[in-house]
Amino acid sequence: MKTKTVFYCTACGNETPKWVGKCPACGSWNTVVEQPAENRKKPAIAGLQRGVRKQPRSIVEIETTDELRFPTGSSELDRVLGGGAVHGSLVLVGGAPGIGKSTLMLQICERLCQGFKVLYVSGEESERQIKLRAERMGVDSRELYLLAETDIGDILSAAQDLRPDVLIVDSIQTMFDHENTGSPGSVSQVKDCTMALMQLAKGEGITVFVIGHVNKEGAIAGPKVLEHMVDCVLYFEGEAHMAYRILRAAKNRFGATNEIGVFEMTDKGLSQVPSPSEALLAGRPLDTPGTCVSCVMEGARPVLAEIQALLAPSGYGNARRSSNGFDYNRAMMLLAVLEKRGGLMVNSCDAYINVIGGLNLDEPAADLAAVIAMASSFRDKPVPSSLAAIGEVGLTGELRMVSSLGQRLSEVQRLGLTQCLVPAQNTARIAVPEGIQLIRVRNIREALSAVL
Template identity: 45%
Template sequence: MVKAVPKSRSSRAAYVCGECGASFSKWQGQCGECGAWNTLSEVAVETAAPAARRGGWAGKIDPPKVTALKDVRHGEQARVSTGIGELDRVLGGGLADGAVVLVGGDPGIGKSTLLLQALARLAESMPVLYVTGEESLAQVAGRAVRLDLPLDNLQALAETGIEKILEHSVAAQPRVIVADSVQTLWTETLTAAPGSVSQVRESAARLVRYAKETGTAVFLVGHVTKEGGIAGPRVLEHMVDAVLYFEGESGSRFRVLRAFKNRFGAVNELGVFAMGEKGLKEVPNPSAIFLSGGSTGQPGSCVMVTREGTRPLLVEVQALVDSSPLSNPRRVAVGLEQNRLAMLLAVLHRHGGVGVGDQDVFVNVVGGIRVQETAADLPVLLAVLSSLRDRPLPEKTVAFGEIGLSGEIRPVPNGEERLREAATHGFRRAIVPKGNAPKSGAFKGLEVIAVERLSQALEAAAE
C-alpha cells in the first residue's frame, strides 16, 4: 500500500513513477508511460517559483535561434586527463568540458575512492570541488590521508541543498565537481523528501544545466537498486552524458569500470582496477591478470579473445559437465547469457554429434567478466566438449567465433586485432572463423586454423 505524504495548503499531490519519472494526477496500477506495474508513489509538490526568485544560481539562457549546421563551428572535443589511464579510457580519452558523468555501483565497491583519487590529481592543475552528502568532511579527509593523496588544493563541501551547492560553485568556479551522491541532493522548490523521484530528477537537472552553461565537468555518484540499476528515475540516465558502472566480484580485489552510455566515446569500454591499501590502482594489461590463475591446460578450459570497447581481452571460459540426477538437467551460465548457452548445446548435439541432454552443464567466465558478444560461442562449446571428454585442449590454444543455428562458424569484428593480442601473449594455435583468417600473412609463432563448420572446429580441437 502506498502511504500518502502530508501536504501543505500550498502544495498539491502528484503520483510519480519510480521507473521513468512520469507524473500523473491520480494513482493507477500501471504507469501509462513505461508500462511498469505498482511503481507510482504519492509525493507532495509545489509549483516551481520563478527563476528570479529561486535561491542559488538561476543562470541565463540566450533566446534560441535556428542555425544552419554548415555554419556551426565544430571540432574535436578538448579533453582533460584525470591522471588515471583506465578512467580516461572509459571516458573516451579524458574528461570533456561540461560533461556530466553518472557513476553507479554496489555499496563499498570503490566509487568514492576512485573519484577522490581522480579529483586529487586534477586539483594539481585546476580548481575542483568535492561535494559530500553522505559523509562528514572529517571522513573524507581521513580517507584522503589513508590514500596518501595531496590535500593542499582539494576543496570539499558538506552540503545537500542544490541551491547552496550552486552558490558555492559560482563563487569558487571549479572546473570539476563531484557530487556524492545524487540521491542525497534536494531543492527548496519541491517539498518531497530527499531521494524521491522528483527531488533526484530536479536536482540532477539543475546540475546538468549548470554544467552545460559554464563548461564545468560534473561527476554524480548514484546508488543502485537490488536489481543492479541506478536508483531513481530512469530519466536520470538520459539526462547525463555518460553512465559508468563499477563492478566486482565479492571477495575479489579486482574492479571493472564499464561504460553503458557515453556521448564522447565508445560504449561498453572497459577499465580494470585493483583495490589495494593505497586505493585503486589501474591494471594496464588485464589479459595477463585474467589468465594468471593457472587453470588453463586442464579439461573444461578454453581461452577466448573478447573485445570490450576498443580493447581486446584474453579471458578464460570454464565448463563443467557432469551426469545429472535430475529429470531436467541444469544449465547454469555465469558471465554469459543462459538462454544462449541452451541454444549452443542444441547446436552441439545437432551439428556436432555430441549430446549432453542427460548432463548438468555449468559455464563460468573467469575473473568476473561479463561477455556480451557472440565471439564466445565457439570457446564455450570447446570448453564443454573438453569437460565432457575429460581431455584438455592443446596447449596454448585460443579460439573465438560465432556459431549459427545451422552449425556454421561466422566471423566476428576485428579478427586480426584479436589474433595479434593472442600472439602477443604467447599463444601458438588459434581456432577462428574462416572469415577472420589473416589476409596480410600469418602472425609470428601463431598457427591460425580457419574453420567454416562446427564439425571442423571440433576436429581441430581434438588434434
C-alpha cells in the same frame, strides 16, 4: 488541506493520475511511485542569474579545439570517457555499494588539482572522514576543497563563490531542495537536484561528476529521465568481494559507449590494469578439462577471457543449468547445438558455465570457446593450454566469421599463445602474426576433432 499528488514511473519517468501496477508507457511492473505535485516556485539557489539572452550561431562559426577535453589522471577513465573529460559536461557514475565509485572520484582529484580547482561535495561523509580516506590514497592538494552538505542550494552557492573547474557530488540521492517537499532520494528530489547541477555545468562551464546509487535490478536509482539529462553515464561492474572492477559507459554524448576500463581494488585504492588479458588469465589451470580461452572486443580493445564449463551426469530427472558471466539463453542454445550437431549427449548432464574475473561476455565471438569448454568437460579431455578459440556458432553447427580478427590474433600472440581455432570462411586474407598457427574449421564437429 490535502496535498495533491501524482504518480511517476521510476523506469521511464511517465506520469499518471493514479497508481497502477504496470506502467502504461514502458510496461514495467511495480515501478510507479507517488510524489507531491504542487506548483512551487523554483528557488534562485542556483546562483545562475539570467543574463543576456544568447543568440543563435551558425554551426560553422563554432570552434571545437583540443582544449575542450582534459585528462582526468586515470587513463582507464579517460578511455571510457572517449579521450578525457569535457569542460561543462555532466557525468553520472553508478554502481553497487562498495564497488569503488567514491574511491575513483577522490583518486582523480590528485591529478586534476595540478591544473584545476576541484570541489568535492559529500552528503554521506564528513570532511574529516574524507580527509582520512584521502590520506590513505595519497591525495593531498591545496586546490582540493571539501564540503559536507546535502542542501543543493548551499552547494550551488558555494560553487558560485569558489568558482571550481570540477565539481564532484557524492551522492545525488542524498541531496535535497528545501523548496521540494519530497524526501531526499525521491523521484522529484533527484530530478530537481540534477537539473540544478546541469544548469550549473552548462551555464558556468564547470565539469560535474555525480555519483548515483543503483537499485536491486542494477539500474541507477531514480527516474529514467535522470540518465537522459546527463551527458555521460558510467557503470561500475564486478562483485564487491572480487579484486577487479570494470568501468563501462552506458551513454556518452562525446564518445563511444563500447569502451571499458579495468581497475583492481587494493588497500590504497583503485589501481589501473593496462593489460586486462594478463590479469584475467593469471592463475589459469593448465592441462585441465573444461576450460578454453577466447578473445572478445571491448570497444577497440581486444581482451582474452577464460571460459570454464562443468558438465556432470544429472542425478535427478531434470538437469540443472547455470551460467555466470555468459548469457544464459545463448548458453542453452549452444548446449542444444552441441548435442544435435556435435554428437555429444549432454541433455542429461548438469551444466555450469563461468567466465573468470567477473567479465560479462555478450559477444558471439565467444561461442566457439564455450562449446569447446563444454565438450572438453564432457569428454574429460583437456584443451591445449596454448590454444584460443574465436568464432560464432550457428544453429546448424556452422562457424561464422567475426570482426576485427587481426586485432584479436595480435592479442593472442602477445599473451604467448601459439594456436588459434578460427572459422574457415574469409580467413585467407587475414595477416597472421608470427608464431601463430591458425586451425581453420567449418563447423563444430571439425573443431572438436581438431582439438579433443
